[in-house]
Amino acid sequence: MINPGSASLRKIAVVGRGTAGSLAAASIMRQHPDGDHELHHIYDSRIPVIGVGEGSWPSLVRELQRLTNLPHETVQQRLSGTRKYGVAFEGWGRRDRDFTHYFTPQQVSYAYHLSADLMADLLHEGTRARHIDAKVLDITRVSGGARVEFEGRAPERYDLVFDARGFPRELHPDQHINLPFIPTDMAVIRRCPAVFGEQPEGPVVQHTYTRAVARPHGWVFVIPLTAHTSYGYVFNGDLSSLVEVESDFDRLLEADGVSEFEQRAVIGFPNFVHRRIYDGAVARIGNAAAFMEPLEATAIVSAQLQIGMVLRTRLSRPPEHLERDAPVVNRFLINNLLRYGLFVGWHYSCGSRYDSGFWRHARDRAWPQHRMAVDPEVVGCSALHEFDEMIELLNRSVIDREDWHRMCAVPLTSYAQVSQGLGC
Secondary structure (H helix, E strand, O other), X not given: OOOOOHHHXXXXXXXXXXXXXXXXXXXXXXXXXXXXXEEXXXXXXXXXXOOOEEOOOOHHHHHHHHHHOOOHHXXXXXXXXXXXXXXXXXXXXXXXXXXXXXXXXXXXXXXXXXXXXXXXXHHHHOOOOEEEEOOEEEEEEEOOEEEEEEOOOOOEEEOEEEEOOOOOOOOOXXXXXXXXXXXXXXXXXXXXXXXXXXXXXXXXXXXXXXXXXXXXXXXXXXXXXXXXXXXXXXXXXXXXXXXXXXXXXXXXXXXXXXXXOEEEEEEEOOOEEEOOOEOOOEEEOHHHOEEOOHHHOHHHHHHHHHXXXXXXXXXXXXXXXXXXXXXXXXXXXXXXXXXXXXXXHHOOOOOEOOOOHHHHHHHHHHHHHHHHHOOHHXXXXXXXXXXXXXXXXXXXXXXXXXXXXXXXXXXXXXXXXXXXXXXX
């Protein structure tokens, strides 16, 4: 395979050691055709890694096998993983009826529930890179590449930098697209005992699902790993106090028969999309590119797309096309992330079984902001139009065969399952 852009990618940096950074470093090693390129993996070891249980989409199963050259069963066990066949919603929507959003083909296609820190460790094992333990002060585009400035060491110039340092502390309208129609901004994370009893000798092959449990102050994810079960109460810090949330969290665990837990973290987060994900020399990936609450496990699959698209474009296209390619790639990535955001926010549009302050706000105040927030004139792309088209398809009495495979970040089958479950 001819890679006309490989000569312009001799020195590459990945900044960040989390999920997105680890995926980027492993992908560069696998995809770059020349073995003599230089890869620097930069991270600050003083920043702790929170081993949160995570869900994913089926594409990650294939990707991890490709990146590690290990059998699927081995990868799953190394991740303390289980096989996720979908998301089981409890108490969402106006029907007061539980439902499941299955991957397609239903009960066949599966993803992983995984431990994020274990996935980073697994990917690092097979990645050849120069590791630099340092605090990064700034990343800027310069002529022909990007410059990384460090605390306590000389700056370095790179042909391409993947910035995986996580989401910003503050949002700025000129840099970020705010997603106010997603009504949550905090999560309490707890680690609870595993549901599988004794540690199995082989991989867990039974069907498991991420539980998304509606609660008065928001909702709780429940992710079953073989080593433990990860619980997270996702809520709005302006509408509910931490004391109220912790108290309701205790009631849920008691109802689930969980008598002990380890408090892991209280995390605040913005829901946003960066306006400059990729400029030709710097590629923001993972939570540096965008963040939206974890309801439909969009984080890892988005990072896969960002990394894959930037690498393929840089390697397959001659360097002289870089200035024209970068805006096109940037707009595509923004559009895809906004489509994910609309899909996630739409889950709140029918409320839940709780007539609480949070759910009234989510349904009546937050979700109605989506049209203004993602107006094409404001964001410069067509995500809202494509989302509207999917909703219009769902309202037809008969969907034509040629539309069966339509997508707006996720396939029409996902929209149909969620719409029916919520009672939209």
